[in-house]
Amino acid sequence: MNTLVAQEGLKIDWANMPTYNTIMAVAVGAGLISLVLLGRELLRAPEDVEPAGWALSFGVLGTILTTTGLHMTLTWPLAAGGFPFDNIIFGETSLGFGVLLLAAALYLWKRGATALAASKPLQSLARVAQPITVFVGGLGLSLVAIAVAGIKYQLFAAPPQEPISGAFADHPMVEATFMSLLIAVVGLGALAFAVLVNRVRSTGTAGVWARITGWLWAVSGVLFLLFGAMNFFTHIGLIVNTM
Template sequence: MVVYNELVAITAGAGLIGFARFLTRLIRGKSIESEGWAGFFGVTGLLLLALGLHTTVTWPFGGDGFEYANVAFGQPAAGFGALLLFAAVYLWRQRTPFADDPDAAGATALRALKPISWFIGALGLAMGVLAISFVRFQLGAAPPEEPISGRFGHLPILEALFLGGLWGVVALGAILFAVAQLADRAGLLLWAARAWVVGGVVFLLFGALNYYTHLGMYFNIAHGTSYLW
C-alpha cells in the first residue's frame, strides 16, 4: 500500500498555521509581503491539491477496512489545496496594491474572501461530519505492526477520539470563518484563526510523528520484527 498521508498532514498543518497567521495580520492591519505569502500558499496548495486529488480518485488506501481514509484524508486535502491556490493567485495579482497601500489592500482582501466563504463553510461542515464518523464508527486504529500508536490499536476509541477531535477543531475554524464573513461578524475571525492554529500545530506534529511510526511499521512487516517504540 503506497500512501503519502505524512506529507499531506505536515503540509496541511503548515497551511492552516500560515493562513491563520495571514488572516490575523489582515485583521490587525499589519503589513503583508504579498509575494512571499503567494509563494507559501502556492507551494502548500499545489501539494495538497495534487496529493488530495490523487487520493480521491485512485484510493491508494485499500483493504483491511482502511478505505475510509481515502475519503477522510484525500477529499479535505484537495479542497484545502484549491483554496490555498486561490489565495496564492490572488496575492500574486495584488502585489502592487499591497506595496502601494497595504491598509486598503488588506481591507479589499477580506472582502474578496467573502464569496469563497461559502465553500470554506461547506468544507467545515464536511470535516465536522467526518469528525463524528471517526468517533461513531471508531475509525483510525493503528495496526499492531505500527510502533507507538499500534500499542493502543486494541482500543480503537482512543485514536478515533483523537482524529475526530482534530478534524472537529479544523471544522470549527472553517464554520466560524464562514459565519464571520457571511454574517458580518468580524469578531469571529480571530476565533477561527485560533482554531486553525491549534489544528495546524497538531496536524504538523502528527504528520511528523507518522514518518517514524509508518517507517517502523513497514520495517516490522518487511523483517518480521516487533519494534513497539
Template structure:
C-alpha cells in the first residue's frame, strides 16, 4: 500500500496557529497570561506575516486533502475529518493576515472587535464541526490505532481507543471548546470565556504540534517498515 501523507506538516501548522491566535489576542487586550512567550508590543507586521505563512500552508494542503483524499488507501474518511476543518482554519488565517496588513491601526482593540464580530460566527461554527468530528472519532473508531509497523504509536496497535480518545478529547475536543468560546472571549468584559479560549487552544495546539512533529519520525519508519520483508521492524 502506497501512502501519500502530508498531514504531518498540516498538524504542526495547525498546532502553531492554535497556540498563536490566543497569544495575539492577549497582546491586543494588553494581558500577560502565563506562558505568553511572545513580545507584548503591538506590532502588526510580524503577526500578519506569520498568520499569512500558516494560512498558506493550511489552505493549500487542506484544499488538496479535501478534494483529492490522499489518505483514502488507509482510511477514506480521515481526509474529511482532518482536511476540511484545516481548510477552514487556513482561509481564516489568510483573511486575518490580509486585514492586519492593510488596516491603518490593526491592533486597536475596538476596531479589531468590530472586524472580528462577523468572523466569530465562522469560528463558532468551526467549533461545532470539530465537536461532531470528535464524536465521530469515538463513535466510529475513526482514527483507530496506528499500524503495528509504525514506530512508537504502533505500540498501541491493540488498544485503538487510546488514540481515539486522545484525538477526540485533547486535539479536537479542546480545539472545539476554544472555537465555541471565541465569540464571547473577544468581548471587552470577558472574564470566563477568554481564559477558557486561551488554555483550550494552548493545550490543543501544543498537543497537535508535538504529535504531528513526532509523526515525521513515525511515518518515515512506517513507510520503511511497510517495504521490509518479515516482522523485524526498525524502530
C-alpha cells in the first residue's frame, strides 16, 4: 500500500484528483451483462431481437466509458494522489471497451435489422465482428496482464479512511486478489469471445464457447455492477474523511 495513504490524517486535494471510476465500474458491469443478454437472444431467437433497443443501450454505456476513459487516459488525474497506475488500469481499458460499444451501437442502429434478416444471422454478425476480435483478444491479454500486476504489486488496496473496503487496509492482498481475479475473468471472457466469433464465422455453430463467454462475462459483469454501486457510498465516505 502507498505509505501516504496509510497515514491516519490523510488529506487529499480532490480538486486536482477527480475520481470517477464509480460510474465507470457500473457502466462496465452493465455493458458486460448487456452483451451476454444480447448473445443469449441471438442464440435462442434472433428474429425477436430489437436492434434499435440494443443500439441505444450500447450507445449510452459506450459514451460514458469513452468520455471518462479518454479523459483519464490523456490527463492522468489519479497521478496527483499517488496512483498513476490506476489511470492505465481504469482509463485505458474503459476507453477500449467504450469505443467497442459505440461501434456496436452504430452497427446495430444502421445495419442490425438487415443482418438479423439474413438467412444465417449469427454467421452474418460473426463475419462483421471477426476483424475486431484481434483488438478484443488484445484487450483480453491486457486485462490478464493487469491482473498479474495487481497481485505482484498488491494494487487496489483501499486506504483506511474509506468505508467498508478500508477495513482491509492492513491486508492489501485481500482487495488486490479480489480485483485482480475480477479483471482476469473479464479478460478471459474477451479471449473466449474472440474464439467464439471465429468459430461461428467458420462453422455456423457456437459450441461450448458461447457458454464459457457467457458465464465469464455474466459473473464479472454482475460483480462489477455491484462493486461500482457500492463504491458510490465508499468513495463519498473517503472524500468526506479526507477533505
